Amino acid sequence: MIKLPIKEYKMNKTLLNILACPQCKSSLSLVVEEERDDEVITGSLTCTKCGLVFRIIETIPAFI
Numbered sequence: 001m002i003k004l005p006i007k008e009y010k011m012n013k014t015l016l017n018i019l020a021c022p023q024c025k026s027s028l029s030l031v032v033e034e035e036r037d038d039e040v041i042t043g044s045l046t047c048t049k050c051g052l053v054f055r056i057i058e059t060i061p062a063f064i
């Protein structure tokens with residue numbers, strides 16, 4: 001499976017499977033705070049290896 005670096009994608013649970021940490025290419029774990037259908041409105045993505053964290057705001061993952 002092709003892993004894509006995070007850009008300005010609308011975040012949904014299917015997309016999680018193809019996203020990778022831009023720093024180390026590892027998998028990301030998703031914490032959902034608010035969701036609508038399959039879209040994640042707010043929450044966070046954390047790299048399982050290097051611990052890089054992205055906030056998801058209005059469905060868009062933002063590097064912090």
Ligand SMILES: [Zn+2]
Pocket residue numbers: 021022023024025026047048049050051052
């Ligand atoms: Zn990483």
